[in-house]
Amino acid sequence: MTNNRSTSDKILQAAIDLMAEKGYDGTSTKEIAQVAGVNEVTVFRHFGTKGNLLEAALKRNHYAEEMTKLFHDRLVGDLHTDLLLIGRTYHQIMNQNRKLILIAQKGGSSLPEGVSEEADRHPQQLKKLLTDYLMEMSNEGKVMITNPELQALSFMWMHYGAFNSWLSTHVLEEFIEESTRLFARALTP
C-alpha cells in the first residue's frame, strides 16, 4: 500500500487508544480516522483491513526480553532484593503494554488470532523464570518451597491484580514494597 511513517503512526496510536477504551468491536474505522486526523480512506490505504490495523499495532509493541535478561544478569541471590526488582520490572513492562493488554482482555467478535496469544506469552515466560528461580534458591537453602509453581503464580496473580487497578505510581510503589515484604517473610526458611 503506502508508507508514510508518521501517518501510519498517528493511525495506529488512535486505534490503540480507542480500542483500549471501547474494545475492538466498539471502535469504528471512521472514528479511528477522525482521531488520527486523516481521512477514513487513508486508513484502508495504509492497512487494508481493520484486523490488519490491530496486528500492525501488536508488532510495533515489542514485548520485552527485558525480563529474561533481568533473571540472568541482575538477580543477587537475596530473596527480598530480588523479588523487589522483579516486581518493579513487572509493572514497568506491563504499563508499557497496558493498552494492548486491555484490548486483548476485552476481546471482540473478529479479533485477529495473534492478539490473545501475544498477550499470554509474557506471563507464561515469567512464570517459568520465577519457578526456576525459586527452585534454585531452594537448593541453596535460601527459600522454603512447597509448590514452587503455585508460589510463583500467587506472586504473579497478586501483581496482576494490582496492575488492573490503575494505581497511582505512589500507591503502586507502596504496594510493591508491602507485597515483597509479605512474600519474602512467607518464603524465608
Next chain:
Amino acid sequence: MTNNRSTSDKILQAAIDLMAEKGYDGTSTKEIAQVAGVNEVTVFRHFGTKGNLLEAALKRNHYAEEMTKLFHDRLVGDLHTDLLLIGRTYHQIMNQNRKLILIAQKGGSSLPEGVSEEADRHPQQLKKLLTDYLMEMSNEGKVMITNPELQALSFMWMHYGAFNSWLSTHVLEEFIEESTRLFARALTP
C-alpha cells in the same frame, strides 16, 4: 410487555452466555434469539431493548450478602482457618457470577451504567471486611500489621488473578491452600 417466565429465562441465559463469550457489542439480538430458540421479535416484546436485557440479567444474579454474613458469624479468630474459609467463599461467589463479571470486564460502547458498578460493589465490600478483620486480629496480637489495607488488597488481588485463570476445581483448591499457608505464615507475628 409480557410475562412467561420460562421464555424470559431462556432469553436471559442465552444473552448472558453469548455476551460473556463475545462481549456486549459483539452479540446481536438475532443471535440471542436463535440460541434461546425463540423469534427475535419475542426478545423485544419481553425486554424492549438490548440494554434492558442485560440489566434484567444483572438483577437476576443476586450478588451475595453471603460474605458479610461469613465475617460476622463464621470466623473463629484463627488466622489460617479464617483465611482458608474466606478464600474458598470468595471463589464460590465469584464463580457463581463469572459470566456477568466477564461481561463487565469486556465492556461495550452502549453498556448500561449499572453493570460496571454492580461488578465493583462486591470487591469493595470484601476489602473493607478484610481490612477490619486484620485490624481486629492485630489488636488481639494475633496478626502482624504494617499496612492492613494493602495487605487485604494483596490477598484479594491474588485470588482475583486465580479466578481469572479458569483453574480446574482441583488446582483451585490446591492454590487456595497454598496461598493461605503463605499469607498466614507472612502475617503471623
Next chain:
DNA sequence: TAAAAATGTAAGTAAGTACTTGCATTCAAG
C-alpha cells in the same frame, strides 16, 4: 520544475444492526 507518491473528497456498495409493525397462529384459562 516535472514526475511520482500520498492524501483528500465524494459517492457508493453490500451487509449487519437494533428495533417496529401488522397479521396469522398457537395455547392456556374461564
Next chain:
DNA sequence: CTTGAATGCAAGTACTTACTTACATTTTTA
C-alpha cells in the same frame, strides 16, 4: 368453546459498518 395472551412470521425502517472506486489535490522527491 371462546376469549385473550403469548408467540411466530414476513416485511420493513433507519442507521451504522467495513470497505471500494474514481478523480481531484497536495506533498515529496528527483
